[in-house]
Amino acid sequence: MSLLKEYIVALKRLIIPEICPLCGKRLIAAERFICLSCYSTAPYTNQWKSRDNMMEQRFWGIVPIERAAAFLWYIEDGGYRDLIHLFKYHSQWFVAQYMGSWFATELKRCDFLDGVDLIVPIPLYITRRLSREYNQSEYIAIGISRYAKIPYCFNAVRRVVNNPSQTVLEKEFDRWGNVEGIFKVVRPEKLKSRHILLVDDVFTTGATIISCAQSIIKSCNGDVKISVATLAASQYMFGEQ
Numbered sequence: 001m002s003l004l005k006e007y008i009v010a011l012k013r014l015i016i017p018e019i020c021p022l023c024g025k026r027l028i029a030a031e032r033f034i035c036l037s038c039y040s041t042a043p044y045t046n047q048w049k050s051r052d053n054m055m056e057q058r059f060w061g062i063v064p065i066e067r068a069a070a071f072l073w074y075i076e077d078g079g080y081r082d083l084i085h086l087f088k089y090h091s092q093w094f095v096a097q098y099m100g101s102w103f104a105t106e107l108k109r110c111d112f113l114d115g116v117d118l119i120v121p122i123p124l125y126i127t128r129r130l131s132r133e134y135n136q137s138e139y140i141a142i143g144i145s146r147y148a149k150i151p152y153c154f155n156a157v158r159r160v161v162n163n164p165s166q167t168v169l170e171k172e173f174d175r176w177g178n179v180e181g182i183f184k185v186v187r188p189e190k191l192k193s194r195h196i197l198l199v200d201d202v203f204t205t206g207a208t209i210i211s212c213a214q215s216i217i218k219s220c221n222g223d224v225k226i227s228v229a230t231l232a233a234s235q236y237m238f239g240e241q
């Protein structure tokens, strides 16, 4: 996303009165991006408030993860799914950034981010990044970073294999307990001895995050801590439906 494009989008939002993208209500001055009613009824997972939560348990025995949490439940027919689609498929990167900051306000209310000193978004494969023009997880990372005052790093990890379908990924994951070779750490010195928050948009099987975490740990010879934050998690994966 070029700087000029960012300015144009920001300018457009100034001229056109803001509407809550979830319920269509016109926002009042005190409301930012989402109306207070939608804000308070969001399908929060609340996973960041408790240790050994369901998401953390997903990594047990596979990869050492300090803390892990998704922000909202990804409900198939819910308005929040549309909100995620806005930045995933409709070029509205600022939604990702807004939601990242919103997540960070919750994370800062407890000890979830204690000790985290670097935010690393899960990278996209180059062709996918070019076709979408940006990596939505980078904007989520920027949102968290700005609110939590933790720096981010976008150039230490590279995705070297295009995202295989979730089914393929799952099969590999079941068979070997890991998914190797999707990510390559190109600047391990930036990650070594740090406590990294890995950021992604939606948590489904966790295989992508596990693969990325394993690459980072290997490249740092184990001298690294990793936590995980995603904006959404599929309820289906956690048997919550």
Ligand SMILES: [Zn+2]
Binding pocket: 020, 021, 022, 023, 024, 025, 034, 035, 036, 037, 038, 039
């Ligand atoms: Zn609303």
